[in-house]
Amino acid sequence: MLKVENLSFCYGKKRPPVLQGINLELAAGEIGILLGKNGSGKTTLFKNILGILSPSSGSIYFDGQNLLDMPRRERAKLVAYVPQDIHFGAMTVFDSVLLGRISYFGVQASQRDYQVVERVLEDMGLQEYALLSVQQLSGGERQKVAIARAMAQEPRLLVFDEPTGNLDIANQHLIIQEAKRLAKERNIGILSSIHDLNLALNFGDTFFFLNNGIIDCQGGQEAVTPAVVKNTFDIDVRIVEIENQKIILGGTRE
Numbered sequence: 001m002l003k004v005e006n007l008s009f010c011y012g013k014k015r016p017p018v019l020q021g022i023n024l025e026l027a028a029g030e031i032g033i034l035l036g037k038n039g040s041g042k043t044t045l046f047k048n049i050l051g052i053l054s055p056s057s058g059s060i061y062f063d064g065q066n067l068l069d070m071p072r073r074e075r076a077k078l079v080a081y082v083p084q085d086i087h088f089g090a091m092t093v094f095d096s097v098l099l100g101r102i103s104y105f106g107v108q109a110s111q112r113d114y115q116v117v118e119r120v121l122e123d124m125g126l127q128e129y130a131l132l133s134v135q136q137l138s139g140g141e142r143q144k145v146a147i148a149r150a151m152a153q154e155p156r157l158l159v160f161d162e163p164t165g166n167l168d169i170a171n172q173h174l175i176i177q178e179a180k181r182l183a184k185e186r187n188i189g190i191l192s193s194i195h196d197l198n199l200a201l202n203f204g205d206t207f208f209f210l211n212n213g214i215i216d217c218q219g220g221q222e223a224v225t226p227a228v229v230k231n232t233f234d235i236d237v238r239i240v241e242i243e244n245q246k247i248i249l250g251g252t253r254e
Contacts, residue, residue, distance in 0.1 A: 001189050002026040002049070002157055007058030009041075009048055018044045020213045022058065026206065028156070031183050031190045033200045036210035036232060042193045045210070046159050049191070051075050062157065076103035080150035084162040086142070088134035093126060093145055096134050100152030117152055124148045124178070140171030147178065151186075158182070160192035164199060176203045197229065197237075197248045221246055 004024040010017040018041045026032045034042050047053040049060055051072050060067040062078055070078075080100070088096045097120060101113040121127045124144055129137060134145055143163065150158055163179065164172040176199065183190050194200040200207065207224055209217040209232045217228050224246065229237050237250040 001028045001030075001063060002191070003059075003061040004045075004049070005059045005061070007045075007048060007060065008056045009044055009053060010056055017056070018213050019048070019055070022213075022215055024208055024215060024218070026157075026189045026191055028189055029183055029187045030205045031180065031192065031203060032206045032208060033204035034191065034193045034208050034210055035197070035200060036193075040210045041213045042210055043161060046081070046161055046191070046193070050079060050081050050159060073103050076153060078155055079157045079159060080153040080155035081159045082143075082146050082150050082161070082163060084165045086146045088142070088145070090133050090135060092131055093134055093137070093148075094121070094130040096145055097121060097126075097148045097152050100149040103153060116154065120148050120151045124151070138171070139167050140174050143167065143171070143175050144178065147175070147182070151182065155188065157189045157191065160190060162193055162195065164194065164196070172199060179203070197224075201246050201248070224248075 002025065004022055007019060007022040008017050009019040022045060034045065036042055044053065048055050049067070051067065054068070067075055067079070094117060097117045098109060098113065101109060101116060105113055121130055124147065126144060126148055129141065134142055137145065158179070160179070163175050167175065179190055180203070182188055192203065194203060201221060201224060206220060207218060208215050209228055211232050216231070217223055224239070226237050226239055229235065229248070235250070237248050240247050240249060
């Protein structure tokens with residue numbers, strides 16, 4: 001599905017590289033979690049995948065197609081983005097989700113565009129809010145609208161930048177379960193950054209540890225070890241297992 005090969009990026013020729021030789025693969029229906037300190041290059045990598053930035057070198061393939069050669073409008077039909085903070089203004093939920101169809105229509109939405117939005121709202125349990133202003137919704141509900149808008153693009157890959165960052169525990173759980181459901185039921189790949197390591201363990205299938213612009217460790221839950229966490233975040237932790245679920249304890253910085 002998604003394959004990033006030897007990707008590097010820098011903000012200007014005289015500045016040091018932010019990303020160096022990134023290699024990453026994500027299969028359909030798989031949830032990949034990008035982990036690293038603030039400033040490690042996570043958002044920059046996302047922007048390269050989304051086409052907002054262009055890499056200095058390397059390739060990004062999606063089902064064998066080179067995304068770097070693809071027009072932005074066509075790329076938007078394959079890859080959708082859900083940022084941490086999204087501002088909808090005073091638009092209704094329906095119109096906010098309809099914006100996700102812009103890559104498919106020009107001046108005016110078609111009947112199919114409206115049908116897709118209606119289906120997505122129903123699928124996300126948002127149909128009762130369709131005519132409400134997004135400003136009337138809770139934080140968790142607004143985040144569901146953001147996901148619904150991305151799903152209206154009918155993407156094959158969803159990119160999440162800290163999807164639970166501003167939410168309480170109940171809404172964090174809601175968004176993670178919703179994303180998991182979409183990945184499995186729709187066979188959509190998800191690539192997400194998450195600061196909370198325990199949330200990441202609950203959410204992800206594959207983990208990519210980004211350290212100073214390099215992915216120096218990746219794999220399933222077996223890759224999440226105290227040594228790897230120490231190397232990435234410079235904190236000492238213990239990892240225990242309760243009911244087959246890894247839990248990270250501690251977090252003392254030297």
